Amino acid sequence: MKTSKYSDSQIVAILKEAEAGTPVFDLCREHGMSSATFYKWRAKYGGMDASMVKRFRELEDENRRPRRCMPKSESRPMSPGRHCKKVVTPVHRQRTWHQSGRFLRDTFLPAASQV
Numbered sequence: 001m002k003t004s005k006y007s008d009s010q011i012v013a014i015l016k017e018a019e020a021g022t023p024v025f026d027l028c029r030e031h032g033m034s035s036a037t038f039y040k041w042r043a044k045y046g047g048m049d050a051s052m053v054k055r056f057r058e059l060e061d062e063n064r065r066p067r068r069c070m071p072k073s074e075s076r077p078m079s080p081g082r083h084c085k086k087v088v089t090p091v092h093r094q095r096t097w098h099q100s101g102r103f104l105r106d107t108f109l110p111a112a113s114q115v
Helices: 008-020 024-031 035-045 050-064 091-098 101-107
Strands: none
Touching: 008 024, 008 035, 008 050, 024 035
């Protein structure tokens, strides 16, 4: 992902200037950004100070990374090789086949071509 050209404190300063009454067009020209960028920032970071914006970005980065599955019985995460893998053994597959009724239909009923 592309990193921002502006730091957290710069974004907050630009938003504060707009709140003070500087026209958005002039701010965008002065700082070399589009008005769409300004309005995105205002929607996302409006009313925050620099420390809150930094914490917000840290939380976004943390949420972007995949989480590891953690079984309820274990206190440590599973190894990467066992990561959320669904294991179906042949016995489970056979039970499912028998329970679905296909076993009875395929075993005791003649095929449609033989009737």
